[in-house]
Amino acid sequence: VGVLDADVWGFSVPRMLGALGKPVGFNDMILPLEAHGVKVISMGHFVPEETPVIWRGPMLHKAIQQFLGDVWWGDVDFLLCDLPPGTGDVSISLASFIPGASMLVVTTPQDAARKVAERAGKMAERTNLRPLGVIENMSWFICPHCGEREHIFGEGGGREAAETLGVPLMAQVPLVPALRAGGDEGVPIVVSDPDSPAAVALNEAAEAVVRATKSKVGKPLQLMAR
Template identity: 55%
Template sequence: MTTHSTLLAALATVIDPELRRPITDLGMVESVQVEENGRARAVIRLTVAGCPLRETITADVTAALSALAGVAGVDVELTVMTPEQRAQLKERLKGGAAERGIPFNAEGSLTRVYAVASGKGGVGKSSVTVNLACSLAARGLRVGIVDADIYGFSVPGLMGITQAPTRVDEMILPPVAHGVKVISIGMFVAGNQPVAWRGPMLHRALEQFLSDVYFGDLDVLLLDLPPGTGDVAISVAQLLPKAEILVVTTPQAAAADVAERAGAIAVQTGQKVAGVIENMSFLTLPDGSTMELFGSGGGTLLAQRLTRTVNAPVQLLGQIPLDVALREGGDAGMPIVLADPGSAAAKALAGIAEALAQRPRGLAGMKLGVTPV
């Protein structure tokens, strides 16, 4: 006979698609049993009545229980958590921390935060961000993206996300695409309406993304910043003082001049510059030769200048060639590192992601709370 513990063990393999935790750990299993006719019946509590992934959860529960020997069929009933059960869920997710704040600033946080910046628009900063995120996630890391480009948000489209975030009272659950948790103001705007906000509203929106959105324990958080050194760049420095800056530029010397300002802000904010990424480095022609449409050397020049400016080594992490597939992947919501991993652009992006992935979540400087006896 199939025991109750066997049924629960099967349901423990069902991962909530938004919270990325087993449904048994989240208090979502109200009851499960095998009836006399051999059919398994499970009652599953959804976090909210309008859960957009209710069909996914139903299908996953059905598949998990159907795989057990002696189960002739599966019936899944969906209910909704009571306010008390939701409160218990939030407490469980927050680890008992009742205070509202930015978890990435907590003393015990090991999440590496990278703010992807550029001096001006049009250098492919958002495409670089989503491809790095997907490449890191493909390596097994837990990754999140905050689309901090409030006016020019593009990350949802580049990731193929059309789903709105789920709200559990004041907690926001970010949609997941390609293994990456994503939040963007574009998920809260109807159609293609513009966002016309002044500086304080931008700061408040970014603060809410970082404090109210439940990302869980991430290995890496990437922020897609707007171009330049305006309100959002300053807010990131205030809200995430440990964030490191990744500067994206093109090979053109004039572009490197502008991008230098985006990295040099680290001197004023006390942040580190994690490195420079050169995009649109060259175009490979049908005969195998390359054409440098936007010149050459901009990334190397920028890394050298920032090394002097911030008085610390700044490396050129990689050079990404022009590739039609990179643009096509963005239009289709399928980043090139997943759609065409063998392409030159995907390999360059994967190399940069590998360099970032090799930087472990360190314990340096943290107090372990150990005292001699």
């Protein structure tokens, strides 16, 4: 598995996966960092974490092109691209580089987030991407005192988005303090606490993606030439 952190302005994947450091070059290619068996490349590997990236369309387009074409991903089964929220330049550039790629729509339950997620899913259809499914994050919080579910951000948003886009709701991930802590410490909850409700939901999402994804074995990746 590889992860391309395409959120150029708001990169966070290196810290959340514990893949900190600088990539090295080999034979005119960039070797991605690796953490927990996952290959990672991000703008966060090339600028200090506290430095804002103030780029516009052409530079964003070039960065995504280099992350796809100049990084030695090797023999990966899945390449996940973490996009910024919404329907901006990065999403459009990625769609032009990998036509026909699948898109996972991530939302939280409240209506405001759902509407943004639905627009992103509809953009996918118009840019030759294939909406694959919806993952609802922060679905509920389990009270540590009474064990009851508290729907802090409302409920039903993920299911409504899935129905609107005509795709399955692949997982509902609860709001768990250990999930936040693992992201800050660079240890995913599926590693630190695989039996927790959040880890179980994330593993269910991964299994659903595997089942729903068409194999690309033997097919060219249709990347634009440099």
